[in-house]
Amino acid sequence: MAVDLGSAAGRPEEVPIPRVLWACAVAVFIATLLVAPIATHRPPVRPNLALVLFVLMAAADLLTTHLLLQQFLVGGRLATLGLSSAYLYSSLMMLPYAVMFAQVQRRGPSSIWAEVCLPWLAAFLFFGFPVLVAVQQRVVAALPARLSRQAQTRRRAAAAIAAALILALVAAVTGLVIGAADRLPQFYHGDTQTAAGGWVVGAGLLAAAVSLLVVARDLRHRPPVERWVVVAISATLGSATLHIVATERYTLGWYAGRVAMLISSGVVLVALLAETATLYRQLSAAHHELSRRAEQLAAANLELEATGTWKSDIIATLTHEINQPLAVISAYSEELTHEWDTTTDDERRAAVQALGKRVDQLLDMAAHLLALCRAEPGQIHTQPVALPVRQALTRVTDNLPKKARKRVDATCGQPGAAVWADPVHTHEVLTNFVTNAVKYSSGDIHLSAALDDTGNDILFAVSDEGNGVPPDFVAHLFDRFTQVGQTGPRTGAGFGLYLSKLLAEANHGQVWYEDVVPHGSRFILRLPRAQQSPQTAASLDLSLPRTDGAPNA
Incomplete structure (x- = not known):
């Protein structure tokens, strides 16, 4: 599962814009139109309320900065780093603004702090954000390919450089406003906005509108985490509009503009939190999928090693x-x-x-x-049929050499009984048991078949009168490449019993060994009993060649 955060410079695949985003942007303009007729109303002055609004906005913007920065560290998209820098600028500008606002409360509304420094700082705060958003897009698009690759590769270093530049910009703007306060045009006269202040707000409104057009033009190619900046810029436009309509401070329009900015910050933050949660779920699902595939790969490696x-x-x-x-x-x-x-x-x-x-x-x-x-374990192809037990026993004895056939006695305890198994596999297992008995014992050999206690399975038994299997070897009798040591020459390579075990299990059966008292061995094959009449199996040709890996008798 892939998480697409877009390319480094800023053109991911074009995707539809969610309706809720446009709804939030339009709601800002509608709220502005509704407040505009009563924007000049002057409620009781609440300077502490204004300060609380700015503190909350700074906290929201700072958290938004952190989320966007994390998106950049994960995806490496430089446009996301630029947007996080713009939000960092907004949150850092709140600090000198809050300090200056406190100075205005102590020195009164007619001081240079209230009429020049504070409003100019607010203008740089509100209108600097949308301008930075628009400018960073152009800057990122114009970056040389070499610098873009370096920024993608060394993301933490790029984030540190961007933060240092924003900190320097905030310090420069604050120093400029305070240092040139006596030369800057007066923004307010008392609580009433001057003509110069109106021109500044109008210029800021125009800059915000242009920035909104620049951002919206490329909105379909931007990832979801960056689209919500449209709501923040729309709130800036609405606040500037109310400033033009209400030319005095602490009016209803003045408060509404700041409330709109705070609400827009909260909306963007909630949207980013939701997007981050979605990305986290996708990454978590991808992690689980990778873990599952890693387990499969480890199992495959073990299987390859075993093979x-x-x-x-x-x-x-x-x-x-x-x-x-x-x-x-x-x-x-x-x-x-x-x-x-x-x-x-x-x-x-x-x-x-x-x-x-x-x-x-x-x-x-x-x-x-x-x-x-x-035929590896668990992959043996079987062709089960209703195989008559008597036919299976007869087939085994008929294929023995004449001398060995004289030593084998075959009996069928249940007339008409049949097993549901592959005829070739059944013949291979029984033939292997019988030939081993002929090879390792000198007496008579008994081949029999009977129902087990449940009546659901049939037990084929091959008994001999030899020396039996040493007790310490019984547990390994059906393992690969194991063979009981004999006093005479060894024959075979330990394949037969292991193959018999594989063939029996492939047919939902089982093989095991039992000691015969006072001496001898008994090898048993258990196969499921066929529930229907085995008439169709009477004409089976077991000598036909097989292609599933089992040797013919």
């Missing part, structure tokens, strides 16, 4: 395990090549059988390895 480790383990394990059958093949091939004439037929037959076993071993490794590389 990398997995593949490294595959390569390392395969490299180790493949050496043994290759060494046997190499030895028998060399023996047959160099000693063919001196070996008997029985020896040759035994060597060829040994070579065949090692080739079968390599083919078995390759099939399991291909399945592991193509």
